Amino acid sequence: MDSEFSDILKQGYVKIRRRHFWISQGCWLVFKKASGKGSNRLERYPNEQASNFHCQQKARLSSQDGHMKNKSSRYNVIDLTDVFSISRPPKEKKKYAVLLRFTDDNTLTFTCDSEKEAADWHKVLHRACVQDELGTVSSGEPDLLASSLRHQCERFRVCLLPCKGLVMSGECVLQVGSKAISLWDARNPRLKLASWPLMWLRRFGRDRTWFTFEAGRLCETGEGFFKFQTLEGEAIYQKVHTAVQSIIQQQDCPPRIVEGHI
Numbered sequence: 561m562d563s564e565f566s567d568i569l570k571q572g573y574v575k576i577r578r579r580h581f582w583i584s585q586g587c588w589l590v591f592k593k594a595s596g597k598g599s600n601r602l603e604r605y606p607n608e609q610a611s612n613f614h615c616q617q618k619a620r621l622s623s624q625d626g627h628m629k630n631k632s633s634r635y636n637v638i639d640l641t642d643v644f645s646i647s648r649p650p651k652e653k654k655k656y657a658v659l660l661r662f663t664d665d666n667t668l669t670f671t672c673d674s675e676k677e678a679a680d681w682h683k684v685l686h687r688a689c690v691q692d693e694l695g696t697v698s699s700g701e702p703d704l705l706a707s708s709l710r711h712q713c714e715r716f717r718v719c720l721l722p723c724k725g726l727v728m729s730g731e732c733v734l735q736v737g738s739k740a741i742s743l744w745d746a747r748n749p750r751l752k753l754a755s756w757p758l759m760w761l762r763r764f765g766r767d768r769t770w771f772t773f774e775a776g777r778l779c780e781t782g783e784g785f786f787k788f789q790t791l792e793g794e795a796i797y798q799k800v801h802t803a804v805q806s807i808i809q810q811q812d813c814p815p816r817i818v819e820g821h822i
Contacts, residue, residue, distance in 0.1 A: 570680065588604070588605040591688075599639060602637070603636075604636050640660070645780040648678065658678055663740070716736075716796055717746070717792075718731075718733070718771070718789065718792075723787070728753060734788060736799040739757060756773070758803055759807055760776040761775060761776065762774040764800055766797040768793065770787055
């Protein structure tokens, strides 16, 4: 039974609403960390009693017969594998709220009973789903998944010029992944500053001393231009170009992103 509860990083009563639905419904939300039982995920129950009953019964059935499935408790699971940003909406628009954005353009918003509870949810979710997305290599056996992800992504030292979409500027690290461009703190490589899904970029370009792109309105920073001083502009451009072409081929859709000099 203990193993069922040990995966829980955060739980509590919230009001949750999916995109395109304007009715919020109260539920007991449980955030479980990635483990052998699955990836980072949110489990939604009608109340706390249903959550505890599910964990207890699952542990009991598992010990009796590993192939038995628990069908008596009602809950659903929200996979957080494709979450690319977790933020707090402006308080004047949504009080005590947490907003999750997924790479497939879906969003998930839930509200808490207090500012402290909302801040706690944001901190725990952001740390597990955003900051730790590349994983870490422990002092023991190597993390093969994290190693594989690092080979798929490449990071570049750049200098972000002041812009409207971000409050910070100056030296930082730009990472080009298979689905998004991410910006990391230069002094704390595990602190993500922003992320832009490639499918939501409007255009991107480069020159000998810079790389720049225009983000669409669905990005967490909102629409706008972001310019970076770098001597690796061509290398960044080619990485982004390759990733964008891969997305276009996988989705079998016409290109919407303009490449070149902007």
